Amino acid sequence: MSNDYRKTPEALEGLTDLQYQVTQRDGTEPPFRNAYWDNHEPGIYVDVVSGEPLFSSADKFDSGTGWPSFTRPIQPDAVATKTDWKMIIPRTEVRSVIADSHLGHVFRDGPRDAGGMRYCMNSAALRFVPASELEAQGYGAYRRLFENTEKENAS
Template sequence: MAKNQKIDFPIQKEETEWKKELDPMSYHILREKGTERPFTGQYYLNKDTGIYECKACGNEIFHSSAKYDSGCGWPSFTEPIKPEAVVVQMDYSHFMIREEILCAQCGGHLGHRFPDGPRDRGGIRYCINSASMDFKKPDQ
């Protein structure tokens, strides 16, 4: 695959602003490309109906109907709410080759995409950090 290109995301802020707006764990994940420990995230076992949004900017990322239990320890989804909700780029960190998932509005790191999802639902698994998202029920 081609080398990642610099992307100018619609929402731009100084890191000091992000640090003020986000809790420390969310900042670490969204802005420093960190991760939470498996099986610890707030939304790992969430089965409620609603929309998962980027915690940094409110961009709608996933609908609960795309969520499933992959057993990996992080919330897993088969597809974003719409293809343009996320940006996929290659991640070569930690001696691995993975597809990183970023919020298309603010560039926040959400997680990674893998080709081991349910075959009957496209075969893709979006493995996402709970701390990178907020969850909104339909009545909110």
């Protein structure tokens, strides 16, 4: 995999119905019945459409909501936000920058010691890349995020 992150017709054709509904039609998957809400393995989460790196397991926490939740994106400019007026009150929608995939929403009720943000994402919008496969899948630049963890586990 290269760092040529983009939205292509081939990528869209490869999405499941749920992935398409979430990323392209701003849908939401059911809580507690999705791939990553309870994933505790070290690694990164990338846009299922473009492969763009979005979140790290180092910033993931159990929000009790049934969706994978993060305190921040992997890089400050990895995601874009906009106001979503689909509910009675406005919410802040989170989208990937390159593919413009709908990812979920961000709320100000996250862990205070980590900045107070909760990026509540849909698993269907993400693909998980385990830390052990970062180099093989073209994400070797993110290996540094897990080096201290691996050293601690080895001792």
